[in-house]
Amino acid sequence: MAETATTTPTDAADPTQPDGAERADPPAGGHSSPSFAKSLFVGELHQDLLTPYPTMARDEQAKVAGLIRSLYDITDEIYDVDRIEQDRWIGDEVIAALGEAGLMGLYVDEEFGGQGLSQTGYCRVSEEFGRIDATLAVVTGVHQSIGFKGIHLFGSDEQKERFLPDLAAGRTLAGFALTEPTTGSDAYDLQTRAEREADGSWRLNGEKRWIGNGNRDVVVCFARSEEHGHVALILTPDMEGFESPFRYDTMGLRGNDLRHLTFTDVRVPPENVLGEVGDGFSIAMNVLNNGRMSLGTGSVGAVKKLIDLTVDRVQNRQQFGQPIGDFELVQEKIAWMTSYLYGLEATSYATTGMMDAGVEDVSLESAMIKVAGTEFLWYAANRAFQLAGGEAYMNDQPYAKILRDIRIFPIFEGANDVLRAFIALSGLKVLGDELDGMGELDLLGAPVRSGGLVLDYVLSKVKRRVAPPRLTHVHPQLRPLAEPVGEQVVRLRESSEKLLRRYGGDVRTKQLHQKRLAHAAMDVTAQVSTLSRMTATMNTSGAEGTATERFIAETYVERAAQRVTRQLDHLERNDDDAMHQIARVAYRRGGSGFELYGA
Numbered sequence: 001m002a003e004t005a006t007t008t009p010t011d012a013a014d015p016t017q018p019d020g021a022e023r024a025d026p027p028a029g030g031h032s033s034p035s036f037a038k039s040l041f042v043g044e045l046h047q048d049l050l051t052p053y054p055t056m057a058r059d060e061q062a063k064v065a066g067l068i069r070s071l072y073d074i075t076d077e078i079y080d081v082d083r084i085e086q087d088r089w090i091g092d093e094v095i096a097a098l099g100e101a102g103l104m105g106l107y108v109d110e111e112f113g114g115q116g117l118s119q120t121g122y123c124r125v126s127e128e129f130g131r132i133d134a135t136l137a138v139v140t141g142v143h144q145s146i147g148f149k150g151i152h153l154f155g156s157d158e159q160k161e162r163f164l165p166d167l168a169a170g171r172t173l174a175g176f177a178l179t180e181p182t183t184g185s186d187a188y189d190l191q192t193r194a195e196r197e198a199d200g201s202w203r204l205n206g207e208k209r210w211i212g213n214g215n216r217d218v219v220v221c222f223a224r225s226e227e228h229g230h231v232a233l234i235l236t237p238d239m240e241g242f243e244s245p246f247r248y249d250t251m252g253l254r255g256n257d258l259r260h261l262t263f264t265d266v267r268v269p270p271e272n273v274l275g276e277v278g279d280g281f282s283i284a285m286n287v288l289n290n291g292r293m294s295l296g297t298g299s300v301g302a303v304k305k306l307i308d309l310t311v312d313r314v315q316n317r318q319q320f321g322q323p324i325g326d327f328e329l330v331q332e333k334i335a336w337m338t339s340y341l342y343g344l345e346a347t348s349y350a351t352t353g354m355m356d357a358g359v360e361d362v363s364l365e366s367a368m369i370k371v372a373g374t375e376f377l378w379y380a381a382n383r384a385f386q387l388a389g390g391e392a393y394m395n396d397q398p399y400a401k402i403l404r405d406i407r408i409f410p411i412f413e414g415a416n417d418v419l420r421a422f423i424a425l426s427g428l429k430v431l432g433d434e435l436d437g438m439g440e441l442d443l444l445g446a447p448v449r450s451g452g453l454v455l456d457y458v459l460s461k462v463k464r465r466v467a468p469p470r471l472t473h474v475h476p477q478l479r480p481l482a483e484p485v486g487e488q489v490v491r492l493r494e495s496s497e498k499l500l501r502r503y504g505g506d507v508r509t510k511q512l513h514q515k516r517l518a519h520a521a522m523d524v525t526a527q528v529s530t531l532s533r534m535t536a537t538m539n540t541s542g543a544e545g546t547a548t549e550r551f552i553a554e555t556y557v558e559r560a561a562q563r564v565t566r567q568l569d570h571l572e573r574n575d576d577d578a579m580h581q582i583a584r585v586a587y588r589r590g591g592s593g594f595e596l597y598g599a
C-alpha cells in the first residue's frame with residue numbers, strides 16, 4: 001500500500017514551531033483527540049489539532065499529482081460538456097478511462113485495486129473534478145464519496161473482496177439510496193422497511209427517490225426494521241422486485257443519472273447486510289460526513305475556475321474607456337473571491353488533515369466546510385456571472401450551466417440550515433453537559449440527529465482557563481491576528497452559556513441563534529486554520545518571499561474576526577421577533593398578501 005501518512009497536527013516534534021511558542025496542555029482523561037469545533041463551545045482552543053498545518057507525505061503528493069495529470073489528459077481528450085448535456089450521461093467511455101487511470105477508486109486499498117489515498121489525497125483530486133465540471137464531480141462523487149464509501153468503511157472482508165475491485169476500477173458504479181418521497185432532511189424517519197426472514201435473509205419493501213446511479217450495479221440502501229432498527233443493505237440489479245421505473249429530468253447536473261427506485265418483496269441475502277444490524281443510520285451519517293468534505297474541496301476547485309474565468313474577463317473587457325477590472329466595485333468582488341477562497345481552502349484541508357491524523361470526531365468540521373464551501377461557491381458564481389455581463393446569459397458561455405449545476409449543493413448531503421442547527425446544538429450539548437443542572441437537556445432531537453453523526457464527547461480534564469485560551473502555535477509575525485482568537489472563543493462560550501441558561505431545552509427551537517453560533521464557530525475554526533496554513537508557508541519559505549500570500553491570509557482572518565463579532569452581537573440585538581411575526585402573518589394570509597393598488 002502507498003505511504004499515506006500525513007504530517008499530523010498532533011506530531012510531537014514540530015519543525016514548523018516558531019521559537020518560544022508554548023504547547024497547550026494535552027487533554028487528559030484518556031481522550032486524545034477531542035473535537036476542535038465542539039471544544040470552542042466550552043471555551044477551549046485545541047490548537048494542537050490544527051497546528052502544524054497538515055500536509056501529505058511526499059510519495060502521496062507525487063501520486064496525487066500523477067492522478068491529476070491523468071485526469072486532465074482524459075478530460076482534455078474525451079470530456080465533452082455539450083455532448084454530456086445532450087446525452088444526459090457522462091459517458092461509459094469516460095467512466096472506463098477514469099477507472100483505468102485509477103480515478104474511480106481513489107481511497108480504496110491497493111489490495112482491492114485502488115490508489116490507497118488518504119482523505120486529504122482523495123479530496124485534493126476531488127477538488128480537480130470540481131474545477132473541471134460540477135457534473136463530473138457529482139458523478140464521481142456519488143460513486144466514491146457516498147456510493148461505496150460504506151462498503152470501504154464498514155464492509156466485511158468478503159464484501160470488500162466481492163465489490164471493491166470492480167468498483168475501484170470503474171467496471172461497476174455505485175449509488176447511495178437514503179432519500180424517499182416523504183423522507184428528506186429528516187433522514188432518520190425512513191419508511192422503507194426491511195424485515196428479517198426465518199432463513200436470515202431480509203425482505204425489502206418501499207421506494208427511494210433522486211438516487212444517483214440508482215439503476216447501475218451496486219446500491220447501498222438504507223431501510224428500517226420494526227424489530228431491529230435501521231439497516232444498510234447492499235443491492236444489485238439482479239434482485240427480483242428491485243426496479244427503477246423512471247429517471248428524473250433535472251435542472252442541472254444533466255449528466256448525472258438520477259433515479260426513482262421501488263422495492264417489492266426484494267429478498268436480500270444475509271451476506272449483503274452492511275455493518276451491524278441496527279447501525280444503518282449511523283453508517284449513513286458516517287458516509288455523509290465523508291461526502292461533505294469532498295463537497296467542500298470540490299467547491300474550492302470550482303471557485304478556482306470561476307476566478308480564472310473572471311480575472312481574464314475583467315482585464316480584457318473595456319467599458320468607459322478602461323478595463324472593467326479597474327473599477328473599485330469590480331475589484332471588490334475579485335478580492336472577496338480570492339481571499340475567501342484562501343480561507344476556505346485552508347479550513348477544508350485542515351479538516352481532512354484531522355481525519356487523516358485519526359481525530360475521531362470531525363463531524364462538525366466537515367459540516368462547516370460543506371456549508372461554507374457550497375454557499376461561497378454559489379455567491380462566487382453569481383458574482384462571476386454579474387461581471388461577465390449579458391454574455392454570461394448566453395448558453396454558449398459556461399456560466400448558466402455552472403449555476404444550474406451547483407444550485408443543489410447547499411441542499412443535498414444535508415441541507416445547509418439543518419447542518420447549521422447540527423453544528424450549534426452539538427456544541428451546546430457539550431457545554432450543557434458541563435454546566436450544573438443542564439446535563440439532562442434534550443438538545444439533540446430529530447433535526448440535529450439527521451444533520452450528522454452525534455458522537456459522544458468526552459470533556460477534557462484540562463483545567464478550564466479563566467483567561468482566554470491563547471493561540472500560540474503561529475508564526476511570531478502573525479501573533480497580532482492570533483491574539484483576538486482566544487477572546488472570541490471565550491465570548492462564544494459565554495454567549496452559548498447565556499443562551500442555555502435563558503432558554504434551557506427550548507434553545508432547540510431558537511434556530512436564528514443557532515445559526516449565529518454556528519457561523520461564529522465556523523469563522524473561529526477558519527481563522528485558526530488560515531493562520532496555521534500561513535505559518536507553515538512562512539516557516540517553509542521565509543517571511544519575505546510570502547508577503548503577498550500573507551496579506552491575503554491576514555485580510556481573510558481580519559474579516560472572519562469581524563464576522564464573529566457581528567454574529568455574537570446579533571444574539572443580543574436583532575429583530576428575530578419581527579421575523580417570526582411576519583412569517584406567521586404570511587402563513588395566515590396564505591401568501592404575501594398586500595397589493596399596492598388592490599386586486
Ligand SMILES: Cc1cc2nc3c(=O)[nH]c(=O)nc-3n(C[C@H](O)[C@H](O)[C@H](O)COP(=O)(O)OP(=O)(O)OC[C@H]3O[C@@H](n4cnc5c(N)ncnc54)[C@H](O)[C@@H]3O)c2cc1C
Pocket residue numbers: 142175176177178179183184185186209210211212250253258408411412413414415416417418421447511
Ligand atoms: C440532484 C440531486 C441529487 C441527489 N442525489 C441523492 C442521492 O444520490 N442519494 C440520496 O439518498 N439522495 C439524493 N438526493 C436527495 C437530497 O439528499 C435531498 O434533496 C436532501 O436531503 C433534502 O431533502 P428534501 O429535498 O426532501 O428537502 P426537505 O427536507 O423537504 O427540506 C427543504 C428545505 O427545508 C428546510 N428545512 C428542512 N428541515 C429543516 C430544519 N430542521 N430546520 C431548518 N430548515 C429546515 C431547508 O431549507 C431545506 O433545504 C438528491 C437530490 C437531488 C436534487
